[in-house]
Amino acid sequence: MKPDAEANLFVGFDFRCAGQEAGGNGSWRYYLGHGPGSSAAVELFFNAKEFFRRSGDAKETVAPLVIGEWYQVQMTLDLKAKTYIGTITSRTDKREFGGQLANGWDGAIDYSFIDSYGHIGGVRPALDADNFVIRDKPLPSFDAPPISADQDSGAGRREQVAEIRRQLADLGKTADRDRQELDSLLANGPFPLTYGMSEGTPHNVRMQMRGEPDQPGVEVPRGFIKLLGGGSLPAETRGSGRLELANWITRADNPLTARVMVNRVWQYHFGRGLVKTPNDFGVRGIPPTHPELLDHLSTQFIQNGWSLKALHRLIVLSATYQQSSLESRPADEVAVNASGNHSVGDLYVGFTRRRLSAEEIRDAILAVSGELDVSHAREHPFPSPISFGFSQHGPFNAVYDHKHRSVYLMTQRLKRHPFLALFDGADPNASTADRLGTTVPTQALYFLNDPFIHTTAERWAVRLLSVTAEEPKQIELAWKSVCGRLPTQVELQEAGEFLATYRTELAALQIDNVPTRALAAYLRTLIGGNEFLHVD
Numbered sequence: 001m002k003p004d005a006e007a008n009l010f011v012g013f014d015f016r017c018a019g020q021e022a023g024g025n026g027s028w029r030y031y032l033g034h035g036p037g038s039s040a041a042v043e044l045f046f047n048a049k050e051f052f053r054r055s056g057d058a059k060e061t062v063a064p065l066v067i068g069e070w071y072q073v074q075m076t077l078d079l080k081a082k083t084y085i086g087t088i089t090s091r092t093d094k095r096e097f098g099g100q101l102a103n104g105w106d107g108a109i110d111y112s113f114i115d116s117y118g119h120i121g122g123v124r125p126a127l128d129a130d131n132f133v134i135r136d137k138p139l140p141s142f143d144a145p146p147i148s149a150d151q152d153s154g155a156g157r158r159e160q161v162a163e164i165r166r167q168l169a170d171l172g173k174t175a176d177r178d179r180q181e182l183d184s185l186l187a188n189g190p191f192p193l194t195y196g197m198s199e200g201t202p203h204n205v206r207m208q209m210r211g212e213p214d215q216p217g218v219e220v221p222r223g224f225i226k227l228l229g230g231g232s233l234p235a236e237t238r239g240s241g242r243l244e245l246a247n248w249i250t251r252a253d254n255p256l257t258a259r260v261m262v263n264r265v266w267q268y269h270f271g272r273g274l275v276k277t278p279n280d281f282g283v284r285g286i287p288p289t290h291p292e293l294l295d296h297l298s299t300q301f302i303q304n305g306w307s308l309k310a311l312h313r314l315i316v317l318s319a320t321y322q323q324s325s326l327e328s329r330p331a332d333e334v335a336v337n338a339s340g341n342h343s344v345g346d347l348y349v350g351f352t353r354r355r356l357s358a359e360e361i362r363d364a365i366l367a368v369s370g371e372l373d374v375s376h377a378r379e380h381p382f383p384s385p386i387s388f389g390f391s392q393h394g395p396f397n398a399v400y401d402h403k404h405r406s407v408y409l410m411t412q413r414l415k416r417h418p419f420l421a422l423f424d425g426a427d428p429n430a431s432t433a434d435r436l437g438t439t440v441p442t443q444a445l446y447f448l449n450d451p452f453i454h455t456t457a458e459r460w461a462v463r464l465l466s467v468t469a470e471e472p473k474q475i476e477l478a479w480k481s482v483c484g485r486l487p488t489q490v491e492l493q494e495a496g497e498f499l500a501t502y503r504t505e506l507a508a509l510q511i512d513n514v515p516t517r518a519l520a521a522y523l524r525t526l527i528g529g530n531e532f533l534h535v536d
Helices: 153-188 242-249 255-270 291-303 308-316 331-338 358-369 418-422 441-449 451-467 471-483 489-508 514-527
Strands: 008-017 028-033 040-046 050-055 058-064 071-078 083-089 094-100 111-115 127-135 205-208 216-220
Touching (some): 008 040, 050 094, 255 291, 358 418, 418 441
Antiparallel strands (some): 050 058
């Protein structure tokens, strides 16, 4: 619930710890707040020896405890002042305590429980707990006189029970109606539903000693990495700090950001970066093979307003990028190599042939076949929130195939898309600066057997047959789409022989639609060939 900021809440519970032989040093936690986690309004702790209270971020001892004795805790929360006062009472003792509501509380209260997330580690004593209550009316004190019973108390209680049952029945009907309305709103609107995370209130955090959340250290103000010249966030910062982080990373006196970005773009075009460790520009990384070139491109990148389009244009229009893949090493370049200044792999004598990335292969297949959908991509049809029941041990998993560019494929952290996994797509669980290029038999079998390839090739074949009935023209159009050139006379002849043989075998098997199937089979050989799959 979202309590009225002007109101008080009254909270109570009873507990006792069992025998010392079951443990006792580890503490239990009483939690009152908004969901399990860091949004507690009140946290109290107790073990077999002591009862503790939390005020803000501090934890202090309130009273000693006796094994086996029942204790009653009552608290009054002042939601306007964000404070609370309380008592812990036994048959022989009564202690008062109070403090500030926790700093991370977001103003809502919908959970109250006792769990083992105590501030003191170790074995916890066995525990009995009872009489949890949260309400807007004061609780009777521990020493309040018992309610007197009269002759009509039995009849009165029966009437009260009947009234409560009538109220429960009415609430049940209202709950069913409200649930149906909620399901309708979730499924049909009034606005499209999107899944996302909401941010909490930004605040400074404490160091977790040895990585343990229950061992807080000194408070660390929000800010940037001091080793890289960063400082604390301005005091007036109210948001998450991401905007300030972006401005700090791209500040004019920080050359590292531009160099890293330029190196990545160069890597995507040439298959390797000027710095061969794209994720490590530090002392453990490999120095740039051409530092002057890296500095020049970084300077141009900044002067052009951090425009990636201008950076791409500068690289692809360079003489280096436009060199042939057929390496030709003049005598002076061989001499440079022999001098030991550069290794053979460092020189950009010719454009190093590289295979298309997984996303590029899929996009190219759709593009040359005419199947690429260039319209605006829409959201994926995720399961209805009404039936959403995924958990840690039963996580969401799905593959949504479409004909849009691969950048619109759904990326799951737990499992890669089958196509991207086969062709060395990035691991979604880690930062993948440089993909491993594998060549395995399953990649070739994919072009022979996968339903996506068969369907795409058949639709492409239908288009070619509708454009022209002449077989040589069909072959030329296919080659021009796939390789950007016309086939040689030998390639044209081999294509004719392949189609003739394939049609004969299909006819012998009495398979229908022979021309389309034969041409689709030939198209599969083209998109599975090295000339299509590699950049020269």
